Amino acid sequence: MAETRNASLAAWMAARQMSAAELADAVNGAIAGFTGRLGTTSERTVFRWLSGESRWPQERQRRGLEIVTGLPATALGLLPRGRFRPVPALEDADVRRRQFLGAVGTAVAATPLPLASARPSRVGTGDVIRLRDDVERLVAVDAERGGNGLEQAALDGAAEALRLQQQSATQRVRRGLFSLASDFTATAAWSLIDAGRLDGADRHLDRALTLAGLAQDSEMTMQVWNFRAMLARQRRDYAQAVASAQAAQATGIARRSPLHASLAHARTAVGLAHGKDARAALRCLGRAEDALAKADLREPRSTWIAFYGPAELYSLAAIVRDVAGHPGPAEAAAHHALAALPEGYRRNRAHTTARLALAQLHQGDVEEACATGTTVFSIMAGTPLPGRLQQLLGDFQRELITHAPSARATRAWIDRHQTEWSSL
Structure with a gap:
């Protein structure tokens, strides 16, 4: 979208990948919902809002725009001329x-x-x-x-x-x-x-x-292949995990977008690492890092891939490096991931913390690994542990018993794990 003087409205449209014509159509539909007649908003009208030429649409258009966006007109950068313009509230x-x-x-x-229920007839x-x-x-x-x-x-x-x-x-x-x-x-x-x-x-x-x-929609196609790679890895079918991740790499969106390409390469790296091809896994991880460095993380993106960025790549790198036999770099990557992870991603934080505990265990730091693993329960307090996380903690306990079956920290961990498990 070309540069505009109304950055707030432009940002809202970009986040939803909406053109001026589509917004005009939506506003007209909303107007029909409360007047019984389609509005007359045109593509040119929206361009005038974006350019700042029209700062305060007529009342029906304002109301229709507010219905479509769920935001007051002032939060979209619209205000009568001569009045103070507040900081955008998007x-x-x-x-x-x-x-x-x-x-x-x-x-x-x-x-x-609950899903949205109020809909216009058109x-x-x-x-x-x-x-x-x-x-x-x-x-x-x-x-x-x-x-x-x-x-x-x-x-x-x-x-x-x-x-x-x-x-x-x-x-x-x-x-x-x-x-x-x-x-x-x-x-x-x-x-x-x-x-x-x-x-x-x-x-x-x-x-x-x-x-x-x-x-x-090549982006939705990539989302499906991304999930297929994760599903195959959970089933320990690593050949299919790699093939699915490579199918994600071949989608149109992955060829156009460095962000999407980075995720596809990282997912391939995880499958290769579990499939015991450490050298190929580390090469793919390097490609994922190179692609992410080229991505503009400020650009709006689809909701499904909003989670992906430096924190998630560090988290996937921790998996790849640990499975490839490099627990020291894996621990460092997990720490980087936790430091960069946004506050709202509680489940991801718990999962990365469990991976950190495994990396510490693989370096022989039994007490530290148990202490780290225990914090997973605190992070997810009040919420049942997702099945994937339960499986990962089960893997941690089995490896803990293998590495240090008689350690005091091992016994304490097993007691805590059984207590938490009985409360699920």
């Missing part, structure tokens, strides 16, 4: 995540996440925006407590997107809804993968890949 992802989690509270752990870009916000809510809960329990909410979102797709009149909106259906369905698969319930994930991923094809 919230970053962490702020939105904390507000959502605070509002939902503990009830979300036991009930499906299916259009506004529906795509609302469903995209629902995906963001699911991702926020996953980052905080893990994906367990989100499967049904995600499948409900996919069903809604497909229902609306049948009513849509434009090809652009239909593709957007197919893409969202793919995103929701992949999220349902991820819920099972993170919970350690692997049997049903294949079916969801097959469906998500088909929907991504119907949407002609």
